[in-house]
Each structure stands twice: as structure tokens, then as C-alpha cells.
Amino acid sequence: MYTVSAIEMVEVSPRDGLQNEKRAISTADKLALIERAIDAGSRRIEVTSFVNPRAVPQMADADDVCAGLPHRDDVTYIGLVMNQRGAERALATGRIDQLGAVCVATDKFAMANQGQTSDGSVDAAKDIIKLAKENGKTAQATIGASFGCPFEGEVAEDHVVAMAISLAEAGPVEIALADTIGVGNPAHVASLVARVREAIEPIPVRVHFHNTRGTGLANVWAAIGAGASTVDASIGGLGGCPFAPGAAGNVATEDVTYMLERAGMSTGLDLGKLVATNHWLAGVMDKTLPAMVAKASPFPAAEEHRNSKEEEAV
Template structure:
């Protein structure tokens, strides 16, 4: 076991909601952020600064930022895909981190960002540089690290090379995203170990979707392999508008339950997450995909 403590990133307000067809109100997004903070989240992806015509759910990015609580205890993250998005995010004056994204294959990168894979790496490095110039932190994620919806298998060597290139820009971490949920624990273990070695001493973050039911196992494999930062979304919501078949993120509640039972510290409060899940289910008018909230509490003190 490589880590007894991981940093948890709540991505529900952005990745959890971005694919929902029913527009969620700005007030409810801010309430989701508030409840995430109450549950212990200290890094939260609050919105993305993308074309609202392509991702209507994120059209209120500036309004969400304007309503963020004033606190020095939480790092608010804005996802950006290009310089224009970065400029918008910086202009809010309310964010602490910019999250840049590049993509492992040309086909998906063109669908997602209108540029080739190599061009997306250059753009991501530029965004990290912009963030630092503005006094913010920059992070970089490699989308479709474990497989592409258009091209299929992705070379591990390709992903490792991209990670090393991103590290040159000095981000706070490099993240591997299983955007379409095709990874398996063996693949995760191999790739995370290689990327940890390639970008050391930078931390490696992981982002898994549970499209095929392997998400929670992949989180565990990643942590064992040296990943020290883990993304998840409250309730297991999520998906990508430009990745056919992509399903929800791993659930925050399920990830925290697993890690806490295994003795890994996260700083999160499971009981508060379960309560937030019930609130969010009401907002969404449906039960959410996460499993822990559907099971009896164990141990029973978890909800006392």
C-alpha cells in the first residue's frame, strides 16, 4: 500500500452535472458546493468555462463563481480547455486552480476540443502557465488515458510521454482520466506506476468513470500504485458530452467508504455525504447511482 492518506477532489458540480439534460439552477449548484464543503471537501471542481452552446449546463460558470463562499480553507477549481476559457476563469477572481485537459488520441481530442492530441498538450501547458502568471495553481489532466471511444486501445507509452511533457509546465499534479470507463485494475496499476515515475515528484491524480462497473476497483488499484489524489462525484453522477457511452463518475460516497474502511484518510465525513446524496436525489428527482447510500449503515455509528 503506497498511501495512508489521499487528497479528495469533489467534481460533482462540474463533471457530475455537465451531461444532465435538465438545467440545474445556479442556486442548487451552489448548495451542492456548500454541502460538499460541509462534508469535508477542500478541493472542489465548481464549473467549466466552455462554450455554453456545446455544454449548456455550464453556461452559468461566472454566476456560480460569483456565489462561491468566501473561504481560505477550500480550493475552487475551474476546468478550461483553451486560452479563452482560462481568461474567463481568471477574470472571476474567485478560483484558486485552473484545470487544463489534453486528450490521448486525435479523434477524441478533435471531438472534445477541436484540436489534435499534440495540440491539446501544447494548449494544456499554456493554460498551466497562464494560471501561474495569474497567481493561481494549474493542473493538467490526460483524457481517455485508458481507452478512446473512437480509436479504442491507447498506448501506455503515449500516455506516459504526454504526462512527462505536461510536467515540464510545472502543474501542481498530472491526472489520468478514464473518460469512458474502460480501465481495469491491472491496466491502472501499470500505467499509474509508470506515470508516477515519469512525473516525480509531482503528485498523480486519478479520475474514473464507472461505465462498466470497474471504477471503484480502479480507484483502489491507483492508490496502491502511488496515486495520491482521487476525483469522485457525489451520487455517482456524470458523463462527457463528447464521449459516446460515457456514464457516471465513481461515487464520492462509495470511494470514501472504501478508503476509510481500508484505513486511508481523506478528511471526508461519510455521513454528511450520504445526507448530501439524499438532498441531490431530490434535486434530480431520481435515485442516484451510488451504492453506499442504498445499503444499511456499517458500522451503525456512520449515521449517528
């Protein structure tokens, strides 16, 4: 069990949080979400994806989102890309600091997600990492369906480890293991994260969990215990994948922050501002969001709230 004092958080709500939503979200609201995330302390944000707008209509305004990003030297803006063309689009904006490449652990899902085999997706990810470096940018890679596939079911750990080793050859800043459809359990997570961490050191391991079956927070805790240093999360717990049947929301930034901060791990995030952003975003989406902490009363109670209750008791 690793003992750490701080965990890096990557905010993915502007991209993964919104990409599967049917309600059209304006560019202005996406930029407001990004600005609110920054104000709450987020310093790495997945702002959009450069994909075919016919396949993912919610991301059709990727260039406009990038044009409106606040100029911040202390924030890393991440653009998700599936192929060379997407990577070139992202770089052309001049606003993306880091490319997020994606490969997939099974052939059937890789074909549905990006029209290539699992091995082909690894090769494409390595090419994207190379292109980023050639253009003075950084890149990271995510292995989708690391813990289970919507089409093929169980995924062999050995295969995921081999993919990670191959990706590491290209020198990404980190490699992420993604539970795309939320089938992971803490024991599996601990085992796979530990194996991948040992195989790719000193490259860090990032994790990306969906809360489809209610195991998201437990999986985050298990991953950190096994050596993961960075966690993806989405304000409000929104999220899903258009190409993965049954994929539900990401682990919520507010919920992960509450859990880690209460356990003595710094996230650099302001929980109160995250909860306020949850309430704002619920209005934009016109629905209650899945995150739990925003539905509960603050704990520990704010000083003024405590004093008020004490006065009432007297």
C-alpha cells in the same frame, strides 16, 4: 504496493457530475451542492467549467456560480478550461484558485472534445498552466481517455507517459489520468499509474475514473496501490462527457470514502453528510442516484440504532 494513511479527494460533482445531465440545474442548487460538499469536508472542488454554453448548456452559468461561491481560505476552487479564452474567463472571475487544463490521448477524441489534435491539446494545456502561474494561480492537467478512447479504442501506454512528461515541463501541481469512458481495469491502471508516477516525480499523480463497466472502485484501489495520491469523485456517482459516447457516471464520493476509510485511509470527509447530500441531490435531480453506499444501511450501525435493536431483542 504503496501503503498510505491519507488520500486527497477532489469533489467534481458540480462540474463533471452535472455537465451531461439533461435536466437544467439552477445556479442556487449548484451553490447548495458546493456548500454541502464543503460541510462534508471537501477542500478541493471542481466548481464549474468555462466552455462554450452551446456545447455544454449546463455550464452556461459559470460566472454566476463563481460569484456565489462561499469565501473560504481553506477551500481550493477549481475551474475546468479547454483553451486560452476559457482560462482568461476563469481568471477574470477572481474566484477560481486553480485552473484545470485538459488534453486528450487520441486525435479523434481531442478533435471532438476541443477541436485540436492530441499533441495540440498538450501544447494548449501547457499554455494554460503558464497563464495561471503568470496570474498568481496554480494549475493542474488531466489526460483524458488515458485508458481507452470511444473513437480509436486502445491507447498506448507509451503515448500517455510521453504526454505526461511533456506536461510536467510546464510545472503543474499534479497530472491526472482520466478513464473518460470507464474502460480501465485494475491491472492496466496499476501499470500506467506506476509508469507515469516514475516519469514525472516529484509531481503527484491524480486519477479520475468513471464506473461505466463497474470497475471504478477496483481501479481506485489499484491506482492508490501504484502511487496515486489524489482521487476525483462525484457525490451520487453522477457524471459523463457530452463528447464521449457511452461515458457514464464518475466513481461516487460516498463509495470511495467508505472503501478508503474502512481500509484505514483518511479522506477528511464525513460519510454521513455525504449520504445526506446524496439524498438531497436525488431530490433535485428527481431520480435515484447511482452511488451504492447511500442505498445501504449504515455500517457500523450508529450507536442509537444499535441500542434500539438491542432493546427490541430484549
